[in-house]
Amino acid sequence: MQEGRTIKVGVLGATGTVGQRFITLLSAHPWFVIDALGASSRSAGKPYAKAVKWKQSTPIPSAVREVGVVECVPEHFKDCAIVFSGLDADVAGDIEAAFRSADLAVFSNSKNFRKDPHVPLIVPYANPAHFAIIPQQQALQSPPLKKGFIVTNANCSTTAVVIPLTALERAFGPIESMLVTTMQAISGAGYPGVPSLDILDNIVPYIGGEEEKLEWETLKILGGIAEGDDGVKAFDMHARHPLRVSASCNRVPVIDGHTECVSVRFARRPPPSPQQVREALAAFTPDAQTIGCPSAPRHTIVVHEEADRPQPRLDRYYQDGASVSVGRVRQCPVLDIKFVVLGNNVSIGAATSSILNAEIAVLKGIVVTK
Ligand SMILES: NC(=O)C1=CN([C@@H]2O[C@H](COP(=O)(O)OP(=O)(O)OC[C@H]3O[C@@H](n4cnc5c(N)ncnc54)[C@H](OP(=O)(O)O)[C@@H]3O)[C@@H](O)[C@H]2O)C=CC1
Numbered sequence: 001m002q003e004g005r006t007i008k009v010g011v012l013g014a015t016g017t018v019g020q021r022f023i024t025l026l027s028a029h030p031w032f033v034i035d036a037l038g039a040s041s042r043s044a045g046k047p048y049a050k051a052v053k054w055k056q057s058t059p060i061p062s063a064v065r066e067v068g069v070v071e072c073v074p075e076h077f078k079d080c081a082i083v084f085s086g087l088d089a090d091v092a093g094d095i096e097a098a099f100r101s102a103d104l105a106v107f108s109n110s111k112n113f114r115k116d117p118h119v120p121l122i123v124p125y126a127n128p129a130h131f132a133i134i135p136q137q138q139a140l141q142s143p144p145l146k147k148g149f150i151v152t153n154a155n156c157s158t159t160a161v162v163i164p165l166t167a168l169e170r171a172f173g174p175i176e177s178m179l180v181t182t183m184q185a186i187s188g189a190g191y192p193g194v195p196s197l198d199i200l201d202n203i204v205p206y207i208g209g210e211e212e213k214l215e216w217e218t219l220k221i222l223g224g225i226a227e228g229d230d231g232v233k234a235f236d237m238h239a240r241h242p243l244r245v246s247a248s249c250n251r252v253p254v255i256d257g258h259t260e261c262v263s264v265r266f267a268r269r270p271p272p273s274p275q276q277v278r279e280a281l282a283a284f285t286p287d288a289q290t291i292g293c294p295s296a297p298r299h300t301i302v303v304h305e306e307a308d309r310p311q312p313r314l315d316r317y318y319q320d321g322a323s324v325s326v327g328r329v330r331q332c333p334v335l336d337i338k339f340v341v342l343g344n345n346v347s348i349g350a351a352t353s354s355i356l357n358a359e360i361a362v363l364k365g366i367v368v369t370k
């Protein structure tokens with residue numbers, strides 16, 4: 001990135017829970033400048049401050065208060081090099097596909113394209129190598145695209161757990177199996193989300209579709225990309241080192257921050273000790289940090305020594321929610337090692353991941369900025 005250059009970006013779903021986090025982060029971004037804000041026809045035509053039910057603890061950034069919200073159609077975003085999407089999954093599929101067809105680079109939070117065999121599912125600290133599938137995605141569109149593509153980031157619970165798993169696989173080789181039990185914040189369900197009478201004084205032991213997503217997304221992210229003799233690339237879904245994942249997902253009365261209890265078994269025997277695991281997690285330095293992404297935190301995984309951390313209220317906004325916090329690393333009597341991980345679902349679990357993915361794509365020249 002050249003000193004002093006800025007890149008125009010748009011936000012789809014700008015009025016939602018994830019959209020508001022995008023606006024907060026992008027308003028302070030050193031490269032990206034908000035050029036267009038899209039939402040439903042209920043919001044289109046209104047100034048942003050009138051259209052949104054703002055739920056962030058900082059005020060609406062002054063630069064966007066009076067920006068007119070537009071319908072999510074590409075013609076309103078034609079000056080943008082990048083479009084971030086926090087759209088409701090009911091509409092994200094068609095809208096994001098239309099933006100790609102209009103040759104725009106789309107970075108999406110929604111689940112719609114995550115399973116697509118030509119769309120990368122990228123957790124920025126884990127698998128930026130999957131950007132390698134983009135030329136194939138562009139070539140397959142009709143007509144083939146020069147600039148347009150879709151990149152998705154993962155489900156918020158998947159993102160939080162995949163970051164320590166990446167660090168552990170890098171240090172100790174393949175993980176064979178993982179059991180994960182989540183305690184997911186209410187904001188994960190958007191606004192107004194879960195009714196207060198369901199969640200206050202309560203735990204709901206079911207989040208539709210969530211367990212399946214954690215189980216297969218982890219395999220796509222941690223797997224590599226295989227290339228056939230014909231040069232066609234495909235995600236290998238961790239097939240070279242099969243990983244079994246079992247997830248149990250719960251909604252708990254916390255506003256932001258998903259907490260997950262994780263047990264893992266390594267392929268290598270003997271497995272690493274808890275102290276070796278702590279050291280590997282704390283030392284983890286992903287490419288996003290070394291190549292100079294402005295949103296990458298100083299410490300990607302914060303390892304707690306205290307017996308009662310991480311906790312969502314205390315740890316979710318450390319480093320602006322761009323890192324994950326791990327604690328209680330100890331021996332597991334059934335598998336090998338168990339620990340607790342906390343990730344901010346609206347930050348690293350959503351908007352921050354999209355923004356980091358876009359930063360990586362800019363630095364690698366995948367986003368065409370002229
Ligand atoms: N909340 C979280 O922690 C996470 C969410 N996600 C995913 O991100 C996406 C957004 O989630 P979230 O912010 O929670 O959802 P919200 O329900 O809070 O926001 C949805 C957004 O989509 C817009 N929208 C709805 N219908 C249409 C339409 N027909 N045309 C154009 N825009 C429309 C809304 O606009 P309007 O205000 O005008 O109705 C709003 O801006 C979802 O796919 C979700 O699964 C992913 C990870 C974490």
Ligand SMILES: N[C@@H](CC(=O)OP(=O)(O)O)C(=O)O
Pocket residue numbers: 089109110111154155156184185187188189207210213345
């Ligand atoms: N379902 C998640 C949030 C979410 O929207 O996930 P996804 O992007 O995978 O649909 C939660 O409720 O906490």
